[in-house]
Amino acid sequence: MKRIDFEAHFITDEWVSMMFERKGYPRYVRDKETNRCRVLWGPDGDEPIGDILLNKLLDLGEGRLKDMDAFGIDVQVLTLTTPGVELFDADTATELARKINDALSEVIKRHPDKFIGYAALAPQNPEAAADELERCVTELGFKGWKTGSNYGDSYLDEKKYWPILERAERLGVPVYLHPTFPAIPQLRTSYGFALAGAPFGFGVETAMSMMRLILSGVFDEYPSLKIILGHLGEGLPFLLKRIDYPYVKPWFLADARPPLERKPSECLKTNVFVTTSGNYFDPAFMCTYQALGIDRILLGTDYPYEDAEECMEFLKGLPISQEDKDKVYSLNAGQVGIGV
Amino acid sequence: MKRIDFEAHFITDEWVSMMFERKGYPRYVRDKETNRCRVLWGPDGDEPIGDILLNKLLDLGEGRLKDMDAFGIDVQVLTLTTPGVELFDADTATELARKINDALSEVIKRHPDKFIGYAALAPQNPEAAADELERCVTELGFKGWKTGSNYGDSYLDEKKYWPILERAERLGVPVYLHPTFPAIPQLRTSYGFALAGAPFGFGVETAMSMMRLILSGVFDEYPSLKIILGHLGEGLPFLLKRIDYPYVKPWFLADARPPLERKPSECLKTNVFVTTSGNYFDPAFMCTYQALGIDRILLGTDYPYEDAEECMEFLKGLPISQEDKDKVYSLNAGQVGIGV
Numbered sequence: 001m002k003r004i005d006f007e008a009h010f011i012t013d014e015w016v017s018m019m020f021e022r023k024g025y026p027r028y029v030r031d032k033e034t035n036r037c038r039v040l041w042g043p044d045g046d047e048p049i050g051d052i053l054l055n056k057l058l059d060l061g062e063g064r065l066k067d068m069d070a071f072g073i074d075v076q077v078l079t080l081t082t083p084g085v086e087l088f089d090a091d092t093a094t095e096l097a098r099k100i101n102d103a104l105s106e107v108i109k110r111h112p113d114k115f116i117g118y119a120a121l122a123p124q125n126p127e128a129a130a131d132e133l134e135r136c137v138t139e140l141g142f143k144g145w146k147t148g149s150n151y152g153d154s155y156l157d158e159k160k161y162w163p164i165l166e167r168a169e170r171l172g173v174p175v176y177l178h179p180t181f182p183a184i185p186q187l188r189t190s191y192g193f194a195l196a197g198a199p200f201g202f203g204v205e206t207a208m209s210m211m212r213l214i215l216s217g218v219f220d221e222y223p224s225l226k227i228i229l230g231h232l233g234e235g236l237p238f239l240l241k242r243i244d245y246p247y248v249k250p251w252f253l254a255d256a257r258p259p260l261e262r263k264p265s266e267c268l269k270t271n272v273f274v275t276t277s278g279n280y281f282d283p284a285f286m287c288t289y290q291a292l293g294i295d296r297i298l299l300g301t302d303y304p305y306e307d308a309e310e311c312m313e314f315l316k317g318l319p320i321s322q323e324d325k326d327k328v329y330s331l332n333a334g335q336v337g338i339g340v
Numbered sequence: 341m342k343r344i345d346f347e348a349h350f351i352t353d354e355w356v357s358m359m360f361e362r363k364g365y366p367r368y369v370r371d372k373e374t375n376r377c378r379v380l381w382g383p384d385g386d387e388p389i390g391d392i393l394l395n396k397l398l399d400l401g402e403g404r405l406k407d408m409d410a411f412g413i414d415v416q417v418l419t420l421t422t423p424g425v426e427l428f429d430a431d432t433a434t435e436l437a438r439k440i441n442d443a444l445s446e447v448i449k450r451h452p453d454k455f456i457g458y459a460a461l462a463p464q465n466p467e468a469a470a471d472e473l474e475r476c477v478t479e480l481g482f483k484g485w486k487t488g489s490n491y492g493d494s495y496l497d498e499k500k501y502w503p504i505l506e507r508a509e510r511l512g513v514p515v516y517l518h519p520t521f522p523a524i525p526q527l528r529t530s531y532g533f534a535l536a537g538a539p540f541g542f543g544v545e546t547a548m549s550m551m552r553l554i555l556s557g558v559f560d561e562y563p564s565l566k567i568i569l570g571h572l573g574e575g576l577p578f579l580l581k582r583i584d585y586p587y588v589k590p591w592f593l594a595d596a597r598p599p600l601e602r603k604p605s606e607c608l609k610t611n612v613f614v615t616t617s618g619n620y621f622d623p624a625f626m627c628t629y630q631a632l633g634i635d636r637i638l639l640g641t642d643y644p645y646e647d648a649e650e651c652m653e654f655l656k657g658l659p660i661s662q663e664d665k666d667k668v669y670s671l672n673a674g675q676v677g678i679g680v
Contacts (some may be wrong), residue, residue: 038596048593052386146456153525184524186495186548191555194597199585200551204544208526211540216530231582238578241621242571245539253388256378257534264539281581290623 003329004116004334004338005068005308005334006176007230007277007300008076012055012103013251015080017097021321026083026181034326041181045192056304057081060107065114069259075113077338078104079146081118086148093122097132105140118176123151123161130167131287137171143337144173144228144281148180149206157212165218165225174226174273174336177213179206179234198278198305203234210236211243211264220261226271226336230300232284233274237291240265268292273336275300276328280314294324298332343669344456344678345408345648346516347570347617347640350417351397352443355420358428358436366521381521385532388465396644397421401605402448405454411648413641415453418444418532420460421487422520426488433462445480456678457482458516463501469478470507479595481679484513484568488520489546491502496551505558511524514566514613514676518554519546519574538645547574550612551583551604560601566611566676570640572624573614577631580605588592608632613676615640616668620654634664640673 025042037054039047056063060068060078068076080100084092097120104117114303119136121129136142145168147156156165156177168175179202182188187201210229219225229236236243243264246257260267269292276285277300288297299315301308315325333339359368365382377394379387396403400418408416425433428474437460444457459476461469476482487496487606496505496517508515508563519542529539537542550569561566569576576583583604586597600607609632616625617640628637639655641648655665673679 034384034593036593046596048591048596050591053591140679147509184526186524186545187551191552191598192596194550194555194586194604195551197585198581200548200579203579204548204581205526208429208535208540208544212529212531215534232578235575235578238572238575238621238624238627239540239543239619241624242543242619243539245537246534249392251388251392253374253376256532258531264534279579280580280581281631283627285579287578287623287627290626293623298391 001326001330002074002121003072004075004077004299004333005073005301006076006077006228006275006298008303009057009081009305010060010078010104012100013058013083014099014320016054016058022087026087030100041193043194044188044190045196047197051187051280053304054309060112065111067308068114071301071312073308075116075302077116077118077143078107079118079176079178082148082178084146084180085120085122086124086151086180090122094125094128094132097122097129100135101132101140101142108141111196118144121145121147121164123147123156124165126161126163130163133164133173134171135169137173142173142305144176146176146178149179149209150183151259152183155209157209157218158217160219162218165222169222169225172337173226176228176230177206177209178230179203181279203231204223207234207236207300210234214264214267216259216260217260219267222253226273228273228275228298228336230275230289230302231270231275232276232279236268237274240268240291243268255325263306269296271333272296273298276311276315277302278306282318285318289320294320295332297328298336299329322331341666341670342414342622343412343616344415344417344636344639344673345413345643346568346615348418348502348643349397349645350383350400350418350444351421352440353398354439356394356398362427366427375551378511381536383534384528384530385536387533387537387571393644401450406450407643407648408454411641411652413648415456416643417456417458417547418447419458419516419518422488422518424520425462426464426486426491426520430462430464434465434468434472437469441472441476441480441482448481448526458484460486460488461485461487463487463504466501466503472501472505473513474511475626477513482513486516486518489517489542489549490520490523492523495549495552497549497556497558500562502558503620505562509562509565512564512677514568515608516568516570517546517549518570519543543571543574547576550574550576554604554607554620555598556599557598557600558657559607568613568615568638568676570617570642572613572616572619572628573612573632577614578606578629580608585626596632609636613638613672616651616655618646620650621657625658629660634660634667635672635675636675638676639669
């Protein structure tokens with residue numbers, strides 16, 4: 001039984017160059033005093049990722065495999081880090097996505113037992129992105145698409161992006177809806193990463209993106225579409241009952257809510273999987289476990305941004321059965337198209 | 341031992357008139373076809389509150405007392421409904437707040453054993469608001485301030501509002517930070533209330549407002565300041581560990597995070613109380629219970645927007661001891677200045 005990590009990130013040398021050369025935000029910069037690498041999120045905030053992290057993201061060989069062995073991870077699902085190709089203009093992004101997917105395919109060919117690929121796509125060109133997803137799945141053997149939680153001024157719920165979702169459903173591959181730097185202006189403040197990033201804003205905007213998807217009716221249109229959320233569902237398990245409010249209160253008029261065939265909570269319970277990444281807190285895990293059920297939880301370490309050892313120790317110590325743990329480590333992967 | 345409901349809303353006739361007369365959003369309108377009252381949140385969304393709810397909000401006598409008896413609530417902490425006086429220009433809001441506080445004081449004089457008041461304040465005039473809070477507490481016997489989660493283009497963390505927080509700390513009364521219609525543009529969509537309102541947006545923006553307060557350092561400046569959040573802490577208990585990220589990762593540079601004397605989670609555990617309102621879901625309650633501890637949870641029914649009977653049945657059925665339940669119903673009130 002192989003342990004499969006659904007959230008492991010990488011970058012390529014070309015990607016790093018483009019991020020350093022990029023004007024505007026976010027971009028990579030080198031701190032003059034400390035010579036450390038930072039991601040500059042905006043004039044007021046940055047993320048001091050440092051060279052160790054940068055090098056771990058770049059390493060798609062020995063160092064990464066050694067880390068995986070050390071933490072007891074058999075397989076990593078590799079995804080281009082956040083922010084993704086969605087940053088660039090449509091043509092640049094479309095071309096870059098193809099190059100990154102090809103590079104990832106070469107890595108997987110070298111270690112077919114250790115790595116699985118999720119496509120990078122440029123939703124700025126929805127039809128081209130759908131075609132690229134099909135190429136990645138049918139020709140390169142990829143098993144899904146990883147997307148950022150916003151595309152600047154829009155989200156995945158907009159109808160123009162549905163061709164990609166239609167294709168994902170038809171190909172039977174999931175969409176990993178992952179945080180990126182939030183577009184919400186009230187999160188982009190002098191508090192920087194502490195408000196906008198991993199501690200809070202990442203999750204809030206991704207949860208909002210997920211809620212918008214549900215309310216758009218996309219799961220009525222594509223009922224087999226599967227979404228994966230990181231960080232134990234970005235807080236949505238806690239809100240599972242509350243999100244149904246306009247659909248269950250007897251005095252709520254039907255014309256004042258989006259028409260849906262199923263309640264929002266039902267979409268969340270049947271179309272969504274969550275990974276364990278970055279929320280190593282028993283009460284949050286148990287809330288998720290009780291809200292969604294163990295069959296919806298996948299292993300995710302958020303390598304190398306989070307400590308994979310902390311993740312594995314946390315899961316080991318959870319007050320659930322070994323059978324349940326094995327589902328998280330491995331067995332649930334079958335539901336998102338990965339045989340173990 | 342009296343059962344004290346910390347989240348019960350009211351309106352006055354004058355308030356209703358002003359909401360119907362108001363230009364722009366939100367405002368009350370009467371649906372021509374059905375003759376039902378709606379709160380029009382924006383061109384794309386409304387909340388069909390109806391006359392039953394409107395009348396329950398207006399009733400500060402017999403009907404309300406009958407409901408309280410039926411649900412086993414001994415005392416209601418009364419607060420002006422959302423959206424509050426923060427809607428209006430500074431002078432109108434300041435005058436209106438004073439009138440509403442005086443009207444509330446009269447209601448309490450009629451039923452001193454049944455009602456406790458939280459002030460309505462106009463933070464648009466911070467010094468005047470601080471003085472009005474002091475008048476409400478020292479002259480009218482009020483026990484706190486209830487504020488909306490945004491003031492249009494700003495939040496409570498801005499330094500200009502700190503004089504009110506300074507006064508609240510000095511007077512020893514808590515601030516109930518309650519949702520109002522979110523200012524976040526990405527929540528104001530054609531999905532209306534289903535995205536922006538109680539199901540999701542209310543909580544997200546209030547949680548953000550709370551996070552901004554923490555990161556502003558206001559709890560270093562006023563270490564005894566107490567904040568009350570509704571809806572089991574608006575999801576923050578689920579994120580309790582994650583919000584500390586920039587303060588615990590060894591590679592996170594101190595100059596890339598706001599300087600705080602205590603970790604965000606510690607502020608949340610020592611300066612914040614949460615009420616039970618509107619999230620009647622065992623996994624969410626147990627997550628809150630484990631994250632913050634039973635001593636931080638207060639009874640709140642969100643009367644009349646939520647079903648108070650559902651709240652009381654939910655609490656009755658929780659897998660916690662009677663001693664713990666009594667803390668929620670009553671005993672914890674002492675920590676926010678209400679003797680039982």
